[in-house]
Amino acid sequence: MTSKKLHQGSEIPDFWLPDINGVILPKDKLIGASAILITFICNHCNYVKHIRSKLVEIIKEYQQFGVAAIAINSNDIEKVPDDSPDRMKQDALKYGYTFPYLFDGTQEVARLFKVSCTPDFFVFNKEGKLFYHGQMDNSRPGNDCPVTGKDLMFALDGALKNKPPASNQKPSNGSSIVWRNTQTDYFINILAHISQTDKSSVI
Numbered sequence: 001m002t003s004k005k006l007h008q009g010s011e012i013p014d015f016w017l018p019d020i021n022g023v024i025l026p027k028d029k030l031i032g033a034s035a036i037l038i039t040f041i042c043n044h045c046n047y048v049k050h051i052r053s054k055l056v057e058i059i060k061e062y063q064q065f066g067v068a069a070i071a072i073n074s075n076d077i078e079k080v081p082d083d084s085p086d087r088m089k090q091d092a093l094k095y096g097y098t099f100p101y102l103f104d105g106t107q108e109v110a111r112l113f114k115v116s117c118t119p120d121f122f123v124f125n126k127e128g129k130l131f132y133h134g135q136m137d138n139s140r141p142g143n144d145c146p147v148t149g150k151d152l153m154f155a156l157d158g159a160l161k162n163k164p165p166a167s168n169q170k171p172s173n174g175s176s177i178v179w180r181n182t183q184t185d186y187f188i189n190i191l192a193h194i195s196q197t198d199k200s201s202v203i
Contacts, residue, residue: 001116005133006133009130010129011129012027012128013109015112019103020089020092020100025070030068030070034067036123036128038124039071040071040074041072043083043087047140051147055136060098074115076107107177121133121152133169135171136151
């Protein structure tokens with residue numbers, strides 16, 4: 001499964017999502033950073049597991065230059081319990097995530113971003129305009145290419161230096177988003193898996 005195209009220069013789609021501790025993070029919190037990295041990942045996907053360590057390393061490095069980074073999990077946790085917020089919290093602690101890991105219970109945010117697979121990577125410039133949407137690098141499970149993160153780092157460097165975006169942006173490839181059969185109430189999922197979420201608690 002490859003990622004779909006979000007138009008170059010698009011503004012960051014609006015979102016308002018809880019992190020693994022139930023604290024709400026709005027999109028507007030990211031605006032004003034030197035650059036913005038939004039990744040769609042999950043816990044169970046082999047493609048994510050394949051690049052996870054390098055992704056965490058890259059994010060830590062670029063946070064030093066003022067990059068704001070978040071990750072979003074949009075999978076249906078009824079079909080994939082391993083992607084539940086409780087398991088998200090475990091993975092974030094285990095692998096040393098230095099960035100908010102958000103849960104998109106309604107899958108509306110994934111639809112706004114036109115995401116079709118995990119992992120998927122979006123780099124926005126400091127104005128919140130889409131600079132890059134594509135792969136982290138050419139490595140995939142089983143293809144023997146090393147995980148370098150070169151495409152993602154090239155995009156982050158370009159956004160930080162206010163360079164023109166690359167014209168050839170290769171789409172990410174991975175496991176399909178696990179979509180829900182119907183759009184059920186968001187709070188059924190949230191309240192079932194995150195206790196005492198306080199919507200007044202905004203980062």
